[in-house]
Amino acid sequence: MKRQGYKKIKIRGGVTLALIRNKHNNQLKRNIITKHQPKSPISEQYRTIRTNIEFSSLDEDIRTMMITSAGPGEGKSTTTANLAVVFAQQGKRVLLIDADLRKPTVQYTFNVLNTRGLANVISQQTVLTDAVQESEVENLFILTSGPIPPNPSEMLGSKAMDRVIEEATTLFDIVIFDTPPLLAVTDAQILSNKCDGTVLVTQSKKTEKEQLLKAKELLQSAKGKILGVVLNKMNMKKLNDYYYYGS
Ligand SMILES: Nc1ncnc2c1ncn2[C@@H]1O[C@H](COP(=O)(O)OP(=O)(O)O)[C@@H](O)[C@H]1O
Numbered sequence: 001m002k003r004q005g006y007k008k009i010k011i012r013g014g015v016t017l018a019l020i021r022n023k024h025n026n027q028l029k030r031n032i033i034t035k036h037q038p039k040s041p042i043s044e045q046y047r048t049i050r051t052n053i054e055f056s057s058l059d060e061d062i063r064t065m066m067i068t069s070a071g072p073g074e075g076k077s078t079t080t081a082n083l084a085v086v087f088a089q090q091g092k093r094v095l096l097i098d099a100d101l102r103k104p105t106v107q108y109t110f111n112v113l114n115t116r117g118l119a120n121v122i123s124q125q126t127v128l129t130d131a132v133q134e135s136e137v138e139n140l141f142i143l144t145s146g147p148i149p150p151n152p153s154e155m156l157g158s159k160a161m162d163r164v165i166e167e168a169t170t171l172f173d174i175v176i177f178d179t180p181p182l183l184a185v186t187d188a189q190i191l192s193n194k195c196d197g198t199v200l201v202t203q204s205k206k207t208e209k210e211q212l213l214k215a216k217e218l219l220q221s222a223k224g225k226i227l228g229v230v231l232n233k234m235n236m237k238k239l240n241d242y243y244y245y246g247s
């Protein structure tokens with residue numbers, strides 16, 4: 001393979017990543033408000049969430065964090081992408097991992113390839129440093145899902161997954177996971193046990209109180225540490241073309 005297509009980036013501990021050069025175009029399928037409009041009130045809300053996360057755990061540093069919700073379509077991926085951006089904007093080296101091995105979307109949000117990713121790294125077809133891609137946001141790196149595997153829960157629960165997390169935390173300051181919904185499959189529960197903290201997204205009105213309580217119970221039974229709840233899609237007046245809210 002021609003090395004021209006690669007770009008070398010130094011990360012922690014003198015490790016160099018040979019990143020695939022992405023032909024970015026500005027026509028992103030999903031806009032990330034914190035990237036495109038960092039000064040907007042909505043972006044400010046995401047920074048508030050970041051601050052709250054940082055203060056939610058004073059004794060131990062949050063190095064691995066996941067975002068989940070009770071059901072689908074509540075804004076897990078949107079919240080994950082925006083939080084990853086605001087942590088990166090703070091100067092932290094962030095790795096965003098798409099651990100939604102059933103309905104991955106990170107490749108669309110960041111307009112990167114998904115030929116190899118987490119599933120390939122777990123199954124040892126490739127090494128982490130070869131699968132990580134750069135994003136257009138400084139300090140933000142992406143590990144997409146890779147091809148959809150037949151056994152996502154098993155993969156996420158494996159020892160190999162533990163090793164991926166361990167390596168990722170030695171290379172990056174913070175590792176943020178996008179996940180499937182809690183009530184649908186066990187994946188998020190499994191992962192919550194391996195992460196320092198979990199952020200629960202809930203869609204105002206849509207998420208029934210019972211579903212939210214059930215989600216909370218599932219996290220607690222997996223010994224996941226709930227850092228906080230993000231109330232998403234609040235019914236506010238249109239602020240701009242993005243309609244992205246977080247509070
Ligand atoms: N705060 C919000 N305001 C408006 N639309 C939103 C908001 N958050 C998410 N969306 C939209 O809702 C849809 C589902 O969001 P997504 O983040 O993919 O949810 P999930 O990952 O939980 O399935 C997407 O089309 C997304 O653009």
Ligand SMILES: [Mg+2]
Nearest residue numbers: 076077100105
């Ligand atoms: Mg999603």
